[in-house]
Amino acid sequence: MKLDHITSRDNPALVRLRKLAADPGGYRKSGSVWLEGDHLLRAARQRGWPLGLVVVTEAALQDEALRALAEAAARALVVPAALFKGLSGLESPAQIGAELALPPAAAIDPGAASVVLDRLQDAGNVGAILRSAAAFGVRQVLALKGTAALWSPKVLRAGQGAHFGLRLIEGLAADDLAQLAVPMIATSSHTEHVLHKVALPSPCAWVMGHEGQGVSPALMARCALTVGIPQPGGEESLNVAAAAAICLYESERQRG
Template sequence: MSTQILHVTSRDNPALVRLRKLTADAGGYRKTGSVWIEGDHLLRAALQRGWQPALVVLTEAAMQDTTLAALVESAPRALVVPTALFKGLSGLESPAQIGAELTLPAAPAIDAHAASVVLDRLQDAGNVGAILRSAAAFGVRQVLALKGTAALWSPKVLRAGQGAHFGLRLVEGLAADDLAALAVPMVATSSHTEHVLHRVALPKPCAWVMGHEGQGVSPVLMARCALTVGIPQPGGEESLNVAAAAAICLYESARQQG
């Protein structure tokens, strides 16, 4: 593929103006159908999963780095910009030297039979990204986010996910009733159950429901769960961070499946 490389020095360049608007709005990708990813780690993770960027943007300094400059060839277009212009696209205190715009595929339908994680109104982008990362690590390929959950493709969730997004089936904006499409049983954690996580036979596969950081799983979703389990906490803490709880539950599912 031949890449068109353009050196840009004006912040009024139409592509840069568009990308600044995209990066300023956590849910902007829902309007544009594209997402900005920053840093060579995320770009390499996308490429490894078969994604092709529509546009690569890198600093003049990055263009002198052979390993970063080689990533330009992954896109049909590339913009080379001064560091000051790149900072305008960055949400980091220490901006990366390269980023890319990816075109998102059409929103997939729910896979009724897939092992899944259900996110019930999780607010913290770091928690959401960490759960996506755990899901990918433990072989759960579908994440279903209910309305009120942090935007899955927002810059903060992308950074916390560390590339997990590109190997997952992500469906967001769902209502509780949409989960009726799942054919696998839903499982939630609870402090009011006699079932202990590592002592109960978990459904294979299942959909783990992770609830709001303060309110937990909604009563409506809890009523839909086929099983609730408790995570032993011998240290006596009242509860675990939701991302930590998700990692423990997904590990136990993977362990029981051998």
Template sequence: MTAASIPSGAAPGQPDVQRLSSRDNPLLVQLRRLARDPAAYRKAGRVWLEGEHLCSALLTRGLRPLQAVITEAAWETGGALHDLARAAPQVRVLPAALFDGLSGLESPAPLGYVWALPEAGAIAPQAASLVLDRVQDAGNVGSMLRSAAAFGVGQVLALKGTAALWSPKVLRSGMGAHFGLRLIEGLAPEALQALAVPLIGTSLGDDSVALPLARVAQPCAWVMGHEGQGVDAALLARCAQRVRIPQPGGEESLNVAAATAICLYESVRQGAAD
């Protein structure tokens, strides 16, 4: 038997709590796939959120998981993790050794949520946006989502070739930013024609304007490019503005996540000055 109900005398409306004891349980098989394959969420329609921070961030946004998965020790001890688990309609309790097999962390967390992958929806034409052009490093992508959320850019559009937005590494780097953003991925450059706001591209070319001197349109869509190649030339040619970040220290270029934070902050600064 792979699952057994845990007698709890639960009243109606309390979560369905079951204990899992086999690594071949279908839920655990699916979660191992979600934890190891960056694109598995697309087929499964599910996202694996590991750790107390991501679980708390989901609830803070008024969202609810499908299931909580928690170790026996964390469930039986009570406290904050136990309470987070009880926020889900279903709770699955398992030995620490089984939970470790689901984890993508060096030090596995004792709690995770299964959450339904949200529908991407259509591009919001008037929304302040961040466009990711083939940004491949998951850590960079997650940090860029955090900057978007922090500076009020509510829509992120990822072109084909960008790291999977809901992959475990991007989720961990995003630290909960995903839950407050409209995220659309797998787009062709032509899809950006749906935007009614101007595109602003980052470039080191001679036709770019130093960011403090550039008058940034409000709202706009910032286009940030591949870590090594920058913004695609054809896409850059479509941008209404091209800007560069001055680097008096003489470095060749900034990390794309750092550059994103600077550009989005400048948008906020200029908007507040109007």
């Protein structure tokens, strides 16, 4: 492991990382992603993802746990706090981050329990759904075109490390879902099927739709089943991330 002490903001590696950190979809061109904070770095390592280039502040290097993360990388840049702030998207920078190489795009696993994201716009919702998917044992997430970039900094923060245990495929068209061999299920307020009273197929693919428009009619037509989530409080609808968590929990409960 090589420790390089950097004091110039014009260092080529820092210039490149600043551009990567500032562009939510920049990873699609670079093939790598910027992770900020020791939680995400540890989550990646626990799943066997190697850390490429770590950037750590001089102060953080004095912390034994953070130093160990830096020393686990192929290379580490040690920078003043002011330089690290230029890489950070947080009000209180985390003091350590890393560039992580992404694997080649995966193919759809036809038989895998899945979540399908249909043009979800909010990065927080997307990250929360990824976190629920990982928690309830769903290992494949399929994002249609128009969905927030799955590896963007905001989605990464909301996912809290879930990314590293999931097969993530994005930029899909609705027709690509024909590759799925498992039935697709969507939620709807216009159905006689109530979530906890209907036998859910297992495995299946839960379809979660756009925050305002819901699941597109074309995609809804592909679903083998629609179910409603009881809302005795009288609200018109649930937040999509909350709905996803409820549906994934019920799938897991019925699997036993």
